[in-house]
Amino acid sequence: MALMAPLPASIYVNRVGRIRDINLVSRCPRTEQSFTMPHGDTATVRIDNASVQQLETCRTIGDNNLPTWMCAGDILAKQNIYGRGSTDDKGPVLAWLSALEAYQKAEVDVPVNLRFCFEGMEESGSVRFSEFAQEHKDIFTKVDAACISDNYWLTTRKPCLTYGLRDINYFTITIAQKPLRDMGLCPSIALADSNGNILIPGINGLVDDVTPDKIAQYEDIDFDMDEFRSTIGSEAAIYATAKDTLMHRWRYPSITIHGINGADPSPNQTTAIYPKVTEKFSIRTVPTMEGKTVTALMVHYLEQEFKKLSSTNTCEVKQFGESAPYWVANTEDSEFAAGRAATNRVYNTKPDLTCESGSIGVTLDIQNALGHDKSIMLLPVGRSDDGAHCPHEKLDRDNHIEERKLLGAYWWYFANE
Known part of the structure; x- marks a missing residue:
């Protein structure tokens, strides 16, 4: 990728001090980079993490005899990008920066103000991120919405927007x-x-009790049990139907x-x-x-x-450790409208609205810093079979290319709601 033209920015470094038993890759200080605001006093904040799980974890859950590059490097093979963090989350970071570079090369003004937040401790428990967000609330004062790319499509074929975490x-x-x-x-x-x-x-x-309207939300989700079994590598799915599987993963x-x-x-x-x-x-x-x-x-x-x-x-x-509170967003706000419009423009399909069975602790930290009247949306880049943290972690090249278009379109639709 060609070097981007210089952009005026300010850097905030939040040092976490001495951390025991954490791999060197994850010891990066937390950095927040904010671009100047040519479009007024409001901005959209982007949250990404650049850390990966330690090499021992990667080898433990897979083939211990894998070559080093499968656990530490990046390689393009068979239309996929392989390597640690390719889908979680260095690939998404690159996609966002590539979308920004595309605007620059086309000599088109970026339609929104941006603040990028790159976290280096996510795979080690997001040490001190909550304190950082509270201590530097002024960073988020004039931010309209936040978008986080730290999850994946529900399937291998259909994009989605995520509104909830357990x-x-x-x-x-x-x-x-x-x-x-x-x-x-x-x-x-x-x-x-x-x-x-x-x-x-x-x-x-x-x-909460399950209401009929809540049950109806699961009926239209694109989720195939055969594909799910293939992805997890087992026929031993606990639930027989897609609806029951999703409900026990999400609610x-x-x-x-x-x-x-x-x-x-x-x-x-x-x-x-x-x-x-x-x-x-x-x-x-x-x-x-x-x-x-x-x-x-x-x-x-x-x-x-x-x-x-x-x-x-x-x-x-x-x-043991810290809990990561649940989070639920309003899917009818302007940010989700922009996400739906951008997905339809790039993929010619309506995205599924999904939850995640897991947790992303910084989501609520950012929500608290923004205020609960502001929007947060999770916009995934990778697919369900990417294998985050696994020895064969990958990101499909098609996803990397199309998601750059999606992210650029999302900015445009958010600015022109």
């Missing part, structure tokens, strides 16, 4: 002294049934076990007895589920169930 509460349960006995008994402490329904008393009562809470620390992971014939074992798990929550209430119910349930084992071991349940 919350996450992360926990650890640690059993000490002679833990292996109780780890064998712990499966009897059921967190969910075979259909994914959470069994913790009080949790389901926090979820119902879910529990996931992420790993067990303390046991020997090697293939060797180990005879050691470990004195302490820790299990990590999380619960994804939805609007109306208050995080502190969920944590209290979870801790109380596990402590009471462990007492029933009459164990001589100790058990400690605690929340």
